[in-house]
Amino acid sequence: MEAPILPSLQDQLQPRLKLVRDELVLYAEAWSLQKSIVKERKALVQRNEDFSDSLIVLQHHPVYTLGTGSSEEYLHFDQKNAPFAVYRTERGGEVTYHGPGQIVMYPIMNLRYQKMDLHWYLRALEEVVIRALASSFSIKASRIDGLTGVWLGT
Numbered sequence: 001m002e003a004p005i006l007p008s009l010q011d012q013l014q015p016r017l018k019l020v021r022d023e024l025v026l027y028a029e030a031w032s033l034q035k036s037i038v039k040e041r042k043a044l045v046q047r048n049e050d051f052s053d054s055l056i057v058l059q060h061h062p063v064y065t066l067g068t069g070s071s072e073e074y075l076h077f078d079q080k081n082a083p084f085a086v087y088r089t090e091r092g093g094e095v096t097y098h099g100p101g102q103i104v105m106y107p108i109m110n111l112r113y114q115k116m117d118l119h120w121y122l123r124a125l126e127e128v129v130i131r132a133l134a135s136s137f138s139i140k141a142s143r144i145d146g147l148t149g150v151w152l153g154t
Contacts, residue, residue, distance in 0.1 A: 024100060027063040027087055030056065037108050045110070056106040060098040061085075067093035092118075093148075105129065126150050 037054055044051045062084040064075065070088075072079055074095045079086055084099075098104055107125065114121065126143055129150045133139040141150045 024061045025058045027060050027065065027085060027098065030058060030060065030104075030106065031087070031089070034106055034108065041108060041110070051110060053110065054108040056108070058104055058106075059100055059102060060104060062097070062099040063087065065089050065091070065096050065098065067091045067096070070094040122148050 033056065037056075041051050064082070064084060064086045066072070066075075066086065066088045068088075068090065069092060071094075075082070075086070077083065105125075111121075114124075123143075126149070130141045130143075133141045133150070139152065141152050142154050143149075144151050144154055
């Protein structure tokens with residue numbers, strides 16, 4: 001059974017800095033931005049200074065990313081002749097496609113104030129997105145058992 005999502009979770013995960021891009025963003029550009037924000041935040045942590053959470057919201061040009069545990073065999077094409085850019089990243093997981101029409105959110109958070117369980121954290125992020133879509137856009141979204149993410153039209 002999943003741990004309950006706290007009623008105030010949306011407030012807890014509400015970032016003070018939100019970067020929203022309405023045009024398509026190259027994956028390399030978004031990745032570089034994330035790394036620079038993380039580097040800045042790590043420096044603050046080393047000085048025992050607190051920082052506000054950040055949320056980057058955007059859409060990518062078509063791209064495949066491979067997590068640390070993924071294998072190139074899951075690409076189903078020769079990487080040398082890839083139809084889109086392919087990046088191996090530091091995140092966990094397998095192969096993920098990102099492209100136009102898919103909203104991607106990259107949270108950068110100080111996790112020392114959050115429950116340190118990856119699955120709880122992912123479900124909590126999904127809940128924030130589901131609530132935000134419902135309250136801001138009247139869009140009904142949901143989860144699919146066994147998959148990570150927020151889905152429409154299921």
